[in-house]
Amino acid sequence: MNKQADKKNRGSILLPALLVLTSIILLVLSSNYVLAVSQCSDSIDNDCDGKIDMADNGCSSTSDNGENIVVGYAKGCLSYGQTLKSPCGVVHYTCDHDLCQACIMILEKGAYTTADYHCVDLPACGFSGGDNSSGGFDTSAPAITISNPLEGSIQTSRRVYISIAVDEASKLQKYYALRQSWVTLCERCGSYSKALNYYDGENELLIRATDRAGNSVEKTVGFFVDSKAPRISKTFPKTKKFASGEFIVIYDENNVKEMILHYGNLEKGYRTATLLGCSSGKKQECSIDVDLTDYDGSNIDYYFTLTDIADNSVNSKTANVNVDISPPVINWLLHNELGRYSYFNISVSDANFDEILYWDNYDSRPRWRKICSVLKNGACLKKVSFRAGEHLLDIQVFDDAGNSIAEQIEFTIDY
Structure with missing residues (x-):
């Protein structure tokens, strides 16, 4: 019998003997195991005799026949507190469960734990030919x-x-x-x-x-x-401008949670209003209309608060604006046509007067045209030329806050 065959037979004989390793532990191995490849040298003193394993059995060169060689690998069962030791007495594994399973390296003079990859696809250990129902091992996953x-x-x-x-x-x-x-x-x-x-x-x-x-x-x-703080870049109306109830905010925020408008003054008190439907993203615009009737004719302060889903908040700069929600009052609207001209005399009452425009409905290409942008003693006196024929004018008076009032007149130019 050659040395290679002798080594394989010796492995099959050693396996039953390892079922009880009195010098180490009471150990149960799986019914099947895999033979190790013959070694000529693993450069380790496996049997602690002070000699390095230069040539194990199975090699043609001079061998240390007392050296401890690897026979094979199998899965073994241990009970709580049992250990696996090398032939040199070093503890390599301790079972810390009621029953444990370990990959065993089978040596000529004992067994000790080794890397799990040696036991891949090998049957589980057990007390009845690998049947875990009659004696299990550690199958509980960590929590x-x-x-x-x-x-x-x-x-x-x-x-x-x-x-x-x-x-x-x-x-x-x-x-x-x-x-x-x-x-x-x-x-x-x-x-x-x-x-x-x-x-x-x-x-x-x-x-x-x-x-x-x-x-x-x-x-x-x-x-x-959400690590980025919200940013408010612009608000409208601007400081010292007029407010009629609409407020606009422009901002950058990818995860908008809430947008709140704060407004008011000491005389009438301060209030808040929540903006709805403000979109997330860059350069977004959101607006709200509030009733400023109580503040009409006075100044108010306002600012926005933007909050993201991480509860990071930012306030816009506070702006002071004039509240004007009352439309201009037309005291009279007079006109007199002479030749190609219509002579207007329009009296308006509004502290924040802006301009008077007209729209000629009978014009072939109608558009808004200016009559006056300045009042003299509260009146607009203006001469405007028209083409010959009938004219139907919408007269619109605006103030600086965007409030307006309209009247309609009709006349004929004949020249």
Whole structure:
């Protein structure tokens, strides 16, 4: 029999003997195991005799026949407190559950735990040929607790503090969506905390915990980052201008929660009004109409407050405006036609008079034309030329606040 065949037979004989390792633990292995590849040298003193493994059995060169070689790998069951030791007496694994499963490296002189990848696809350990129903092992996945960020929370900084805890020593991993890969945060740890960077908007934290028995669990937390403060760029009407009830605000904010108008004065008191339907985004415009009847003829202060979903708020600059909601009063509107001209005499009462315009409905190309923009002693005296024929005029009187009043006149030009 050659050395290679002898080594394989020796492995099959050793497996039953390992079912009870009195010098180490009471250990149960799975019914199947995988043979290790023959080694000529692993450069390790496996049997602690002071000699480096320069040539194990199966090699043609001079060998240290007392050296400890790897026979194979299998899954083993341990009870609470049991350990796996190397032939040198070093503890490599301790079971911290009622029953545990570990990947076992089978040596000529004992067994100790090794990397789990050696036992991939091997049957589970057990007390009845691998049937876990008559004697199980650690199949419970760790429990993950993510204390920060909380589900549905809103973070005001792109640097988010992560706080994770597990109920048993585990490998913690985080999934990076951009890389589409898992990144290890820590090995065999019970907690992890660190500040990590995220983008503004919707974010997801996906954590995986894997214990020493290979049980794993994942937990996801969704949260929102809003790190940018709102910005108000313009408001209307401007300071020292007139207000008739409409107020306009222009702003930048991607996550609008609330927009409030504050207005009033000491004499009549201060009030607030909530703007509805203000859109999120850059260079957005929102407006509101309020009743300023109580403030007519006086000055008021006003400003806007913009709040985002992270409760970041900003106030616009306070503007002082004149309130004028009363339309001008036309005391009289006289006109006299002579030749191609109509002579107007219009008396108006309004402290904030702006202009008088007319619209000729019988004109082939009608448009608003100016009659007066200045009053003399409260009256507009103006001579305006017209084409021959009938004319139907809409007369409109405006004040600086945009209030207006209209009258209609009709006359004929004959020349």
